[in-house]
Amino acid sequence: MAALTLHHHHSCLQASGHLSRRLYHPVFSSFPRNHVKDLNFRLNPTDFSSFSLSTRGTVFAVRALSTTVVVEESPEKKKMVKGIRVYEHGGPEVLKWEDVEVGEPKEGEIRVKNKAIGLNFIDVYFRKGVYKPASMPFTPGMEAVGEVVAVGSGLTGRMIGDLVAYAGNPMGAYAEEQILPADKVVPVPSSIDPILAASIMLKGMTAQFLLRRCSKVERGHTILVHAAAGGVGSLLCQWANALGATVIGTVSTNEKAAQAKEDGCHHVIMYKNENFVSRVNDITSGKGVNVVYDSVGKDTFKGSLACLKSRGYMVSFGQSSGSPDPIPLSDLAPKSLFLTRPSMMQYNETRDELLECAGEVFANITSGILKARVNHKYPLSRVADAHADLENRITSGSVVLLP
Numbered sequence: 001m002a003a004l005t006l007h008h009h010h011s012c013l014q015a016s017g018h019l020s021r022r023l024y025h026p027v028f029s030s031f032p033r034n035h036v037k038d039l040n041f042r043l044n045p046t047d048f049s050s051f052s053l054s055t056r057g058t059v060f061a062v063r064a065l066s067t068t069v070v071v072e073e074s075p076e077k078k079k080m081v082k083g084i085r086v087y088e089h090g091g092p093e094v095l096k097w098e099d100v101e102v103g104e105p106k107e108g109e110i111r112v113k114n115k116a117i118g119l120n121f122i123d124v125y126f127r128k129g130v131y132k133p134a135s136m137p138f139t140p141g142m143e144a145v146g147e148v149v150a151v152g153s154g155l156t157g158r159m160i161g162d163l164v165a166y167a168g169n170p171m172g173a174y175a176e177e178q179i180l181p182a183d184k185v186v187p188v189p190s191s192i193d194p195i196l197a198a199s200i201m202l203k204g205m206t207a208q209f210l211l212r213r214c215s216k217v218e219r220g221h222t223i224l225v226h227a228a229a230g231g232v233g234s235l236l237c238q239w240a241n242a243l244g245a246t247v248i249g250t251v252s253t254n255e256k257a258a259q260a261k262e263d264g265c266h267h268v269i270m271y272k273n274e275n276f277v278s279r280v281n282d283i284t285s286g287k288g289v290n291v292v293y294d295s296v297g298k299d300t301f302k303g304s305l306a307c308l309k310s311r312g313y314m315v316s317f318g319q320s321s322g323s324p325d326p327i328p329l330s331d332l333a334p335k336s337l338f339l340t341r342p343s344m345m346q347y348n349e350t351r352d353e354l355l356e357c358a359g360e361v362f363a364n365i366t367s368g369i370l371k372a373r374v375n376h377k378y379p380l381s382r383v384a385d386a387h388a389d390l391e392n393r394i395t396s397g398s399v400v401l402l403p
């Protein structure tokens with residue numbers, strides 16, 4: 001058997017490989033144009049009478065009849081990989097480990113074989129139906145690092161074997177392989193381990209846009225970070241400390257308090273048994289903080305507003321304890337507060353924004369400003385356990401799933 005690759009070259013097909021002259025047959029130029037790019041197939045060099053080739057998710061049977069070549073569409077055998085599928089919203093038990101179909105990359109797409117997948121609280125929202133997936137069933141997951149194994153047409157600069165990372169849309173990272181738009185991935189520096197990269201892509205880029213763009217934290221600022229030992233929280237504390245801010249963090253356990261201190265929290269509040277509003281008041285001598293980064297939502301939102309100084313920023317970027325109750329706009333007036341509900345997706349809309357954001361995260365990892373805490377690893381097949389632990393506040397730092 002010889003492996004050949006057909007390329008669309010000007011208006012006809014060109015085959016590369018041992019049999020290029022034999023396959024350079026005029027009939028191939030009559031393939032529909034959109035079917036003839038980057039075809040990969042195998043055939044027996046001694047028997048050119050019949051073979052099949054597959055392109056763009058369709059398999060064609062090819063038969064040579066004297067001078068005529070007949071090309072017919074034939075039912076394709078789909079490529080299957082192991083992954084997670086959710087058929088109905090609910091608890092961790094709705095995460096089903098199954099064979100899932102992965103197609104061929106279309107124009108502008110790549111197929112990636114995942115090496116490590118990041119677990120994020122947003123995956124819980126989609127599983128439970130707090131956020132609605134585009135369709136059911138769906139494969140969750142919004143962060144992964146893997147190796148490029150196939151490249152669609154129209155792409156330059158992406159090579160099979162490249163190590164790439166992505167975070168955000170499209171959903172579908174909980175699988176051994178997935179199709180991604182090439183413009184959503186970034187190359188991973190060779191100095192950064194793939195598991196580590198998967199643990200900081202989404203969380204690190206979230207910390208970047210929150211501290212550097214949403215409300216700009218500067219030397220001399222005092223900030224409050226809820227869930228300071230969590231995935232995003234840990235990186236927020238480290239980064240804000242490096243920017244010269246005084247960091248106050250809330251956590252639920254002594255272990256998490258110790259971690260938050262190591263991560264640069266100047267003051268740690270145990271918000272399960274301490275009133276964080278009065279503690280912040282004491283720590284800031286009644287002045288309040290410049291910014292609150294609140295991902296806990298329902299349980300902390302109102303108290304967070306009370307912790308702010310005049311013209312302070314209330315950054316409500318998550319709802320791990322449930323959606324905050326609505327407040328009247330007039331609640332912001334006494335201190336002229338700013339209130340925002342940001343999402344990373346809108347801060348990394350363009351390719352340039354994505355590259356800059358990821359670049360800053362990788363640079364901070366390399367320079368040691370950020371220390372990724374890969375505190376938990378689970379096999380992807382046991383992601384239900386990982387979800388249960390994340391929801392039950394058992395985890396700290398980042399959780400990575402291994403396919």
Ligand SMILES: NC(=O)c1ccc[n+]([C@@H]2O[C@H](COP(=O)([O-])OP(=O)(O)OC[C@H]3O[C@@H](n4cnc5c(N)ncnc54)[C@H](OP(=O)(O)O)[C@@H]3O)[C@@H](O)[C@H]2O)c1
Pocket residue numbers: 119120121122202203206227228229230231232233250251252253256295296299317318319320321322342343344345390391392393394395396397
């Ligand atoms: N807007 C965005 O673009 C964006 C991007 C990324 C993440 N986020 C949000 O940021 C938050 C953190 O995400 P993450 O993936 O890094 O998760 P995480 O912080 O590692 O986990 C959530 C943490 O929240 C705390 N928590 C407080 N009340 C809770 C409750 N009732 N149930 C569960 N946890 C509770 C727990 O810490 P303690 O035990 O210390 O209380 C828990 O460990 C999430 O709300 C997520 O949606 C938003």
